[in-house]
Amino acid sequence: MPTTKVNLETTDLSNYRYDMSRCIKCKGCYWVEHTYMPGVKFSTRCPSNVWNDFDSYGAFGKMRIGTALVEGKLDWTPKLLEIVYADPLCGACDVGCKRNLDLEIGLSLEAMRVKAVKDGAGPMPAHKKIAENIAATHNVFGSAHNDRKKWLTKDIQVAEKADVLYFVGCTASYTNNEIAQATAKILNATKTPFMLMPDEWCCGNTLQSVGMLDEARELAKRNIEMVKSTGAKTVLLSCAEGYRMWKVEYPKLLNIATADLPFTVVHLTEFADSALKQGSLRPTKPVNVRLTYHDSCSISRLADPWTPWSGERGWMGTVSPRLKRRRGTQGLYGQPRNVISSIPGVEFVEMIRARENAFCCGAGRGTKEAFPTLASSSAKHRLEEVKEIGAEVLVSACPWCKNNFAQAVKEDGNHVKVMDFSELVLASLDA
Ligand code: SF4
Ligand code: SF4
Known part of the structure; x- marks a missing residue:
């Protein structure tokens, strides 16, 4: 039987040709199964397709678009870009489809955006502006880099050196200081010494999400090296998207496993749960x-750890070696x-x-x-x-x-x- 070499790199949309072309339009990516639901009033799972009823906005429509793109049968147009980007990549379709057909829907959607950027069509103008902001000021808002630690009030104790490093992120640093302050105060209350990055930059979430992988990879390398230089054993986040970046996307961008990171990535919800069990909270x-x-999607169904995989696809789509699917079940x-x-x-x-x-x-x-x-x-x-x-x-x-x-x-x-x-x-x- 002929086999095809395949891997999980989103840099090549053809890696997902099989998955995209096998969609049977069962709409398990749109409806939550009745086994989980007490009724029909709140039974949809796709924000993109609820916002716009056309099939192209649902995962089943995008799988057909992706197949046509990979086969060179479709060119980028403003409408096509809107369909591909008007989507929070929430992962709900991926969970639904894997309960039915085990297709890699979430990664297919990401790979379509990487192709859009590679082809010079994507991302959207608003995303390009964010990328410019990050390049100029190291934060998504374009705010002064020097203001990044302004959230830190005098009543918060930060250690020079500690096992735990709190990565604050752009939003809590600039627009949601209350979250950074509350997180730091919880750490202080549990008597957990923590340090901050010597010079914190954006985690790169928007870049990775819109398909600008080269730029996101540079940030991943820089941020990981900086944590390594501090000797921190744990990187703690209060932002869900930052957590997904450090735990899942950095390994994915660097083609390593989450387990290969030289530190553990922890979200505040996880930390608080452990502290509660240990009696310090x-x-x-x-x-x-x-x-x-x-x-929040990024600490729940998008948070399964990453493990690189490459192998062969053979008869009836079977893959070898075995691919352990990420099904969104290992989230917080x-x-x-x-x-x-x-x-x-x-x-x-x-x-x-x-x-x-x-x-x-x-x-x-x-x-x-x-x-x-x-x-x-x-x-x-x-x-x-x-x-x-x-x-x-x-x-x-x-x-x-x-x-x-x-x-x-x-x-x-x-x-x-x-x-x-x-x-x-x-x-x-x-x-
Ligand atoms: S659940 Fe999977 S196979 Fe079914 S319509 Fe959605 S993407 Fe296609
Ligand atoms: S990722 Fe979320 S919004 Fe996008 S197609 Fe899937 S369910 Fe819909």
């Missing part, structure tokens, strides 16, 4: 609210829920779509900057679900989710309060 102050938790699902449920006074209520089936807020991976109406429509759709279950507070663990939900709440005159996980935990600690 003591949430004793009541927070009397009925609240729900939104699984239990950790935030354990911590939230331990806070006295909290009445925790789950949303209808939770964990791997959560509906993305729509902001991440360059979407809000280029397609603000998509980001807004997804957040409003998710807020309907929050209202349905009667929660007063919506907690997420990513500044991008927080900002997007907060804006949607404001636009709709909604009464839901939006909080970051770090703020909730800090509110439960006695000063």
Whole structure:
């Protein structure tokens, strides 16, 4: 039987030719299976296709577009670029498809963007502006690099040298100082010494997400080398997208496994869960609210560790050696829920779509900057679900989710309060 050499590099869309061409349009990437759902009211999983009903915006449409691109039957047009980029790459379709057909949908979508950039068509103008900002100021906003540590208040203790390094990220450094401050105060409260990067730069999330892999790789190398020079054993993040970058995308960009990184990557939700179990985190102050938790894609279904793979594809699409699929099951699902449920006074209520089936807020991976109406429509759709279950507070663990939900709440005159996980935990600690 003839075989084809194949690997998981997103730099070559033809690696995903088999996956893209085998889509049977079952729409498991659009609907959440009824086995997981108590009803049909909140049963979709694709923000892009909910925003725009045309099939091309769903994963099943994009798989046909990808096949045509790889076969040279389609040229880039402004509309085609919109279809490829109006998508938060939330990974929900990948989870759904792998429950049905085991096709690599998420990586196919990424590889289409890499091709768009290689062909000189992508990314979108808003993304090019972000890339320019990063090159000039090392942050996505184009703000002064010297202001990066302005969030640091005098009551926070930062060590010169420590095992834990807190990578703050662009948003918490510039627009969401409350998250950086709450995270640092939680670390101080648990008596965990931590240091900061000697000179922190952007993690490169937007670059990687829009297909600018060369630029993202340079940042990955630079950031990893800098952590190595500090001797830190753990890199801790409060941003979900930053966590995905360090844990999954840096290894992917460098063709190594997550296990090969010379440090461990930990999100605040994970750290807080361990600290709670060890007794150093003591949430004793009541927070009397009925609240729900939104699984940010980048710490949940997009967070399975990375392992490079290359091999051969043979009869009926079988691959050899065995490919251990990333199914989104190894994300941080239990950790935030354990911590939230331990806070006295909290009445925790789950949303209808939770964990791997959560509906993305729509902001991440360059979407809000280029397609603000998509980001807004997804957040409003998710807020309907929050209202349905009667929660007063919506907690997420990513500044991008927080900002997007907060804006949607404001636009709709909604009464839901939006909080970051770090703020909730800090509110439960006695000063
Ligand atoms: S679940 Fe997979 S096979 Fe089914 S329509 Fe979606 S992409 Fe195609
Ligand atoms: S990644 Fe998310 S938004 Fe994009 S096609 Fe898949 S489910 Fe839809």
